[in-house]
Amino acid sequence: MTLKESLADLLSQKEPVIRAFYDRFLADVPEAVVLFEGVDLKRQALMLTMALIVVEAHSRGDFPSIRHYLHVLGDRHREWGIPRELFPRFRKCLIATLSHWHGADWSEDLEDAWAAAMDCAIQTMLEGYEGDFPF
Numbered sequence: 820m821t822l823k824e825s826l827a828d829l830l831s832q833k834e835p836v837i838r839a840f841y842d843r844f845l846a847d848v849p850e851a852v853v854l855f856e857g858v859d860l861k862r863q864a865l866m867l868t869m870a871l872i873v874v875e876a877h878s879r880g881d882f883p884s885i886r887h888y889l890h891v892l893g894d895r896h897r898e899w900g901i902p903r904e905l906f907p908r909f910r911k912c913l914i915a916t917l918s919h920w921h922g923a924d925w926s927e928d929l930e931d932a933w934a935a936a937m938d939c940a941i942q943t944m945l946e947g948y949e950g951d952f953p954f
């Protein structure tokens with residue numbers, strides 16, 4: 820299964836698969852709980868699912884509008900007080916969620932593809948931490 824097929828599978832579910840990611844992330848990274856106080860996790864899961872479309876596209880090419888979106892998103896995460904150190908743990912939990920959900924369809928190649936795509940998106944989001952990126 821390719822990264823594109825994995826994403827298509829995720830998007831074919833009306834209830835976002837990624838909702839389970841937040842349960843895993845908040846259990847594994849208890850210091851993140853306070854950051855999500857008052858946040859609607861169902862809405863959040865939908866937003867992150869949509870952001871994964873961006874993550875996959877960003878891994879395929881350097882599209883200026885996607886780069887700008889990720890800069891704005893990074894800038895907002897900095898404003899929300901999200902420490903940079905949480906990004907690798909977020910990535911790890913996301914990959915664990917995807918691996919669990921795909922089950923037998925998961926492979927080392929797919930894991931590498933998601934890891935590389937997340938690294939690329941995180942790098943661009945963290946550039947957003949360095950400056951002011953209004954919409």
Ligand code: HEM
Nearest residue numbers: 851854855858866867870896899901905906909940941944
């Ligand atoms: C590649 C990494 C990440 C992506 C793609 C991502 C994506 C998103 C998106 C799309 C939103 C919704 C933005 C909006 O409502 O306008 C969001 C919000 C949020 N993210 Fe992330 N995120 C990432 C990493 C993180 C990390 C590491 C944390 C650590 C705790 C985090 C915590 C939050 C919180 C707390 C909000 C909600 C803020 C609020 O509504 O008050 N995110 N994220």
